[in-house]
Every structure is written in structure tokens, then in C-alpha cells.
Amino acid sequence: MFYFQKFFNRLESVFLFGAIVCFTIVLGCGLAIAVNPLPSGYRPVDPASPRYQEAQALYVETCSACHIALPPEVLPTETWRRLIEKPDAHYGVSLNQLISVSQLLIWNYLNAYSRPLNIDEPRPTYVAQSRYFKALHPRVELPKPISHQSCILCHPGAKQYDFQTLTPQWDDAP
Incomplete structure (x- = not known):
């Protein structure tokens, strides 16, 4: 009898521990979804999943320091790879000031939201x-x-990474 009592006490402990872990994961996911690291007014074409939101914010902050941060969707993955991996390949501007961790985070975001080239393209x-x-x-x-x-001509909020808002001339566009 004592053996079964010990077994059920251990089972209760494992169940309680599992319940606490599950609750913590659910709470963490909820907080990650609720907290958006992008400044207000940012409306990307494809909002990043919670996994990539910090990387997206880093990308926008880093790239828009010099120019408009383009949505990853407009260039293929291979172009983004070259721009990120080769610091001197960024249109004549050196990106050596990027720290490797930042570079990796930005690459992960661009890789997730860009598209591959076709064969022989x-x-x-x-x-x-x-x-x-x-x-x-x-x-x-x-x-x-x-x-x-x-x-900026058609996307007045492009500097804020908002490519959804269009100028009035496109209000009735199909």
C-alpha cells in the first residue's frame, strides 16, 4: 500500500509541475503577442509573427537610419542574403558597424518574409x-x-514602415 501512495504522490507532483510549466508558457505567449516592439504607427505589409517581432523592429531601426526600410517581400531572399552577408555589397556603403548578432536577427527576419528566386532567374x-x-x-x-x-509617392507612411496606407489617388484602385 505504501508503494502506491508514494507513486501517486510523485504523479501528483509531476502533474502539478507540468501544469505550472504549461501556464507559464501560455502566459509568456500571451505577453509576447500583447507587446509589440514596433513604435506606434508602424503598419508593415505582413505583420511579423511574435517570433520575429524583435528582429523586425531591429531591421526597421537599423535600416531606416539611412533610408526607407523596404518590406522583405519586395526583394528575393538571395538579394537580401548578399546585402546582409557581404558588408561591402550594400550599394557602395559598408555595413561593418552591424554586430554579428544584429546581423543574424535581421537575416532571420528577412529570410522568413522574403521569397526565393526561381531556378535560373x-x-x-x-x-x-x-x-x-x-x-x-x-x-x-x-x-x-x-x-x-x-x-513615398504612393505610400506616405513608408518612412514609418507603413506600406498599407496609400495616397488618396489610390483610394478607388482595384
Whole structure:
């Protein structure tokens, strides 16, 4: 009898410990979802999952220090990889000031939300060469030359990483 009592006490302890762990995980996930590290007003095209929110915030903060932070969707994964992995490949500007951990976090975010190239498709260097960018803007007459600064013409909140809000001329666009 004593053996069974000891077994059930141990089983109760394991169950209680499991319940506490589950509660802690659920609470942690809830807090992660409730806390958004991006400043107010940021409305990315595809909001990052809780796993990538800090990396997205780091990407926006780091990249928008020099230019508009483009959504990962507009360039293929291979272009982002080259820009992140080769500090001197960033359009003539050195990214050596990026710390390896920051670089890895930003890469993980870009890798998760960009798209791969098709087989034998050339890797675009600029946004204007990207089929993804063109696919996202099917009926838009784009200015010449296209640059990341051109985004502001139709996306007034682009500097705040808001590519959902459009200028009034696009209100009735299909």
C-alpha cells in the first residue's frame, strides 16, 4: 500500500509541475503577442509573427537610419542574403558597424518574409529589377528611375514602415 501512495504522490507532483510549466508558457505567449516592439504607427505589409517581432523592429531601426526600410517581400531572399552577408555589397556603403548578432536577427527576419528566386532567374540587385516588386504593383506606372525613395509617392507612411496606407489617388484602385 505504501508503494502506491508514494507513486501517486510523485504523479501528483509531476502533474502539478507540468501544469505550472504549461501556464507559464501560455502566459509568456500571451505577453509576447500583447507587446509589440514596433513604435506606434508602424503598419508593415505582413505583420511579423511574435517570433520575429524583435528582429523586425531591429531591421526597421537599423535600416531606416539611412533610408526607407523596404518590406522583405519586395526583394528575393538571395538579394537580401548578399546585402546582409557581404558588408561591402550594400550599394557602395559598408555595413561593418552591424554586430554579428544584429546581423543574424535581421537575416532571420528577412529570410522568413522574403521569397526565393526561381531556378535560373537572375538575382536582382535593385528593387526596380525585382519581379516581386512588380507583382505587388501590377497597375502602377512607376517613376523613372525607381528607388526606395520613390515609395513615398504612393505610400506616405513608408518612412514609418507603413506600406498599407496609400495616397488618396489610390483610394478607388482595384
